[in-house]
Amino acid sequence: MAWRLFEEKDHAAMYQKYRLSSYDQVHNLIFNYLEKKKGKPFTLAVDIGCGSGQSTRGLASYFDKVVGIDVSEAQIEEAKKVDGPDNVSYRLGLAEELEFEDGSVDLVTAGIAAHWFDMEKFMKEAERVLKPKGCVALYCHKPPCLLGYDNCPEDPAQIVKEIFVQILEPYETKGHKMVWTEYKEIFDAITFPDKERAEDIYIKFKKPVSWLMGFVKSLGMYQIYLKNDPENAKASLDQIEQRFINALGGSSETIVEFSLKYFCLLASKPE
Numbered sequence: 001m002a003w004r005l006f007e008e009k010d011h012a013a014m015y016q017k018y019r020l021s022s023y024d025q026v027h028n029l030i031f032n033y034l035e036k037k038k039g040k041p042f043t044l045a046v047d048i049g050c051g052s053g054q055s056t057r058g059l060a061s062y063f064d065k066v067v068g069i070d071v072s073e074a075q076i077e078e079a080k081k082v083d084g085p086d087n088v089s090y091r092l093g094l095a096e097e098l099e100f101e102d103g104s105v106d107l108v109t110a111g112i113a114a115h116w117f118d119m120e121k122f123m124k125e126a127e128r129v130l131k132p133k134g135c136v137a138l139y140c141h142k143p144p145c146l147l148g149y150d151n152c153p154e155d156p157a158q159i160v161k162e163i164f165v166q167i168l169e170p171y172e173t174k175g176h177k178m179v180w181t182e183y184k185e186i187f188d189a190i191t192f193p194d195k196e197r198a199e200d201i202y203i204k205f206k207k208p209v210s211w212l213m214g215f216v217k218s219l220g221m222y223q224i225y226l227k228n229d230p231e232n233a234k235a236s237l238d239q240i241e242q243r244f245i246n247a248l249g250g251s252s253e254t255i256v257e258f259s260l261k262y263f264c265l266l267a268s269k270p271e
């Protein structure tokens, strides 16, 4: 495994608070694909890199049983704190060593996580645990974009772009670069010949300015910046928040509309 981020308790709690849990559109798409490729029964889904369970709980209505797996104990603890459906459970584990029987799983998913996996080892494990025609779905999103704020003294959308392009760029890892290319490298690493890519899945949502700042703090890139240079990391985020508030003419509680672009890689194991 190349990178171990998201593992400290504070980071896991921040993750729970500031990451989105609106995966319905993506889950519907994945489920339709599974239905088309494999069909019933839908006994077991495994969500790897489940974090605090945002990507796991939404699978509960489709499957008899859903198991969330994460390498981080702190994330698993956060996931277990949330009241969720009875058929969902969480356990510590690795994408590269899946503790499931051969041919026992209908669906393996990873939300915003596959870019941290050793893809060669993960694909071998996915192939082993999946039933014939069982599916893999690996999805992620690009940084949030701001919707429709014209006539501001400074362009707020540009300020959001600046966070990613100027402030966080020096702290990008190989994993983050895979996200910017929308998982091109990961698509190539999927060993099942029957594979496809779903793009242009847009989710719109409204959140206060303070949410955007929390979201940025929850990013691995910001956490690396914070470890390397805590004073400047805090100062640059405070400055960005102030510029953002000035541009909108509001406060940190001003509600802003964002859009997130998701992409999803789908593949089905040969019969």
Ligand SMILES: C[S@@+](CC[C@H](N)C(=O)[O-])C[C@H]1O[C@@H](n2cnc3c(N)ncnc32)[C@H](O)[C@@H]1O
Pocket (backbone or CB within 6 Å): 001, 003, 005, 006, 007, 019, 048, 049, 050, 051, 052, 053, 054, 055, 069, 070, 071, 072, 075, 093, 094, 095, 096, 110, 111, 112, 113, 116, 117, 118
């Ligand atoms: C960005 S979080 C995504 C959490 C959640 N799936 C979501 O959609 O918000 C990535 C998670 O992947 C986990 N992770 C990274 N590498 C892993 C690996 N090789 N095996 C299992 N989990 C891993 C991290 O601990 C982290 O909780």
